[in-house]
Amino acid sequence: MKVICSIIVVDFKLVIEKYNRETLMKHSKVISSAILASLLAAPSIASAQDNESAVEKFYVGPRIGLYGTDSERLGLDGTQVVSFAGGLDSIFGGVEVGFNFTPEWGYRAYYDYLNGDTQQSGSVDGRIFGFDVLYNFNQNIYAGVGLNQTKLGEINNRFVRVSAGYKDFVADNLAFTVEGAVQQNDGNLTEFMVLTTLRYYFGFSESTASTYESAAPAEPAPAPTPVVVADTDGDGVRDDRDQCADTPMGHKVDSSGCTLYAEREITRELLVIFPLNSSWIPADQKADIADTAEFMKEHPQLNVTIEGHTDSSGEEKYNQWLSERRAKAVSDSLVNNFGIAASRVTTIGYGESRPKVANDSAENRAMNRRIEAKLSVTERVPVQD
Structure with a gap:
């Protein structure tokens, strides 16, 4: 006012x-x-x-x-x-x-x-x-x-x-x-x-184009018909010693018949390319944002930092402002359209200071008009035979 x-x-x-x-x-x-x-x-x-x-x-x-x-x-x-x-x-x-x-x-x-x-x-x-x-x-x-x-x-x-x-x-x-x-x-x-x-x-906030639902869990395989050999789940450990019944096929097990686990790093990257002088998210870029939201729902311990960038066109002060707007637009899409908690998403704008490629052609400048985010999580996965 x-x-x-x-x-x-x-x-x-x-x-x-x-x-x-x-x-x-x-x-x-x-x-x-x-x-x-x-x-x-x-x-x-x-x-x-x-x-x-x-x-x-x-x-x-x-x-x-x-x-x-x-x-x-x-x-x-x-x-x-x-x-x-x-x-x-x-x-x-x-x-x-x-x-x-x-x-x-x-x-x-x-x-x-x-x-x-x-x-x-x-x-x-x-x-x-x-x-x-x-x-x-x-x-x-x-x-x-x-x-x-x-x-x-x-x-x-x-x-x-x-x-x-x-x-x-x-x-x-x-x-x-x-x-x-x-x-x-x-x-x-x-x-x-x-x-x-x-x-x-x-302004307006675009509604989610479709509802994303988690895939229904696969029905467990029916228990095999008991045989004379007392190893019901076929993991190589006799039933009278097996402390983990129905071990999934293909999992390596220890001497107690329980699945062996190893730690593995899972990484996901998000890249959204923007039109010139714009912070509008193109329609063909929204699927990657939806996939990133699903990944964060599967790993609720993860937070994400969204980094906004521009090409070298225009004034430095304007490019800094535009990079922050681009990062904020993707952050708001994760929160408003896909239900990610706002506390899990932070944004930062780098303006034109961190080009992905040299700003020496129209194609390269287009690649620099972007946001980037990287998510990484370490989880225990079964060791396979």
Whole structure:
């Protein structure tokens, strides 16, 4: 909540630098709407911060900004024709919703309330409704193109809009953006805007695709028909000396007829490869996580440390953050989807510092975008003949 309030204060400081007290009073309806949208979003944001395994796909948030009209734009104030001086003479506030259907591509819809100053010393209301297709160049930089309908002073215009922006995550699921855009219609109106948004990214946890059940124990072999030779289980020790009846066939036994055991180390490794700039677990990687969970259930004394890694693309600070997110995503899958106790799983991120192979080709960089885990247990196993 403190973060949200701080960002809203910064937004309004920018507005105050452009507009005097009198102009802000005229735009009080827009400012009040933006504040109300931020406050309504705050409880959901606060209650969702503990969902660190969320996958960032769907987002929603308030937006506020300055709108620059074309000096050739005309409008109506009642029955009076009004004109605009051009430049940043209007203010707007609203809300946007979006969805990333891949790490790079997404789309969004937005609705803004618009209030503009006219050259006749008055102001007129309006609204903007639009849709953009967005491309994320990396974790921070994005651009978009889309269509919108802008109504100002009772005059409707359809525009093509091109935009570019910078996004910074201030919390796991909360991002602050700064964006600029320019739009053009078929009547040669060219208008522009600058804005900030506060996006909350909703996550989801994928449900387990299937239920894993332990195999039913094999039915014991029927006891052999008694014979004259008094060695019922066939282990080479007479029944009158055999202290372990029905020894399984093929097991070596001691002089008392009991199975001999030896210690053996059993090792299992987990490797999950991730897409570029993503902590989403690909569907074809989930079977190995399920097998690892079964192995841990069979050996409840085992704990596991999941190590996250990235390739050398991007900044070191971002790669460190991404490696920790990848390790946390696999940890949450073991706990939430397969019932492994959280106390048995720890995570650590190494960023780009421990490549599996040299980062000198696209194939090698793909191999370095991974998590690794190794489990080892020593158990007693029967000695076979």
